[in-house]
Amino acid sequence: MLKKQETANTGRASRPFLVLSMTIAAIVLTACTKKQAQELGPDPDGGDEPVTVTNVSYNNFAKALLEAKCSSCHAPGRGASAKWTFSGYSSVKDNSAKINNAVLVIKSMPIGGSLTAKEIELLDAWIKRNTPEN
Incomplete structure (x- = not known):
């Protein structure tokens, strides 16, 4: 019992x-993950306007994308920094042709990852708009 x-x-x-x-x-x-929330959420600069191909900029899109997808290898002192070092807007602007070629033309980057169709569309539009900062 x-x-x-x-x-x-x-x-x-x-x-x-x-x-x-x-x-x-x-x-x-x-x-959802932090990354998903950023992709779905409003402009990280506080605006409510969604990021589109007509308003895409470094501050509202490219900075977060490059930090998430590129900085682990291309940050100062990292393995791929000899080819290109991500250290802010100037480094991206100065190397936009190289980034365009590696990511959008050859599609060899990011290694071990990929971009969504929306990320590709916005990155392409941002580069075509001459990489505006704001």
């Missing part, structure tokens, strides 16, 4: 843990 009661109590004690675990799992699986 004692053994039966211990088993019943153990089952009750683990039920809240199971419910909590399932709730956390559901939240984690349905939550």
Whole structure:
């Protein structure tokens, strides 16, 4: 009889843990990443206007894209910094032809990753607009 009661109590004690675990799992699986929130959200500079091919700029799109997709290899002191070093707008502006060729023409970058169709469209538009900063 004692053994039966211990088993019943153990089952009750683990039920809240199971419910909590399932709730956390559901939240984690349905939550969006920071990157997804940036892509879906408004202009990071505080404007409510969505980024389009007609208003794309370094500050509202390219900076975040390059930080997310390029800086892990092309930051100062990193392995690919000999080919190009991402160190802000000037470095991007001065190397926009090289970036265009590697990312949009040859499609050899980013290594180990890819760009979405929207990212490609906006990057192409930004370069065609002569890489405006704002």
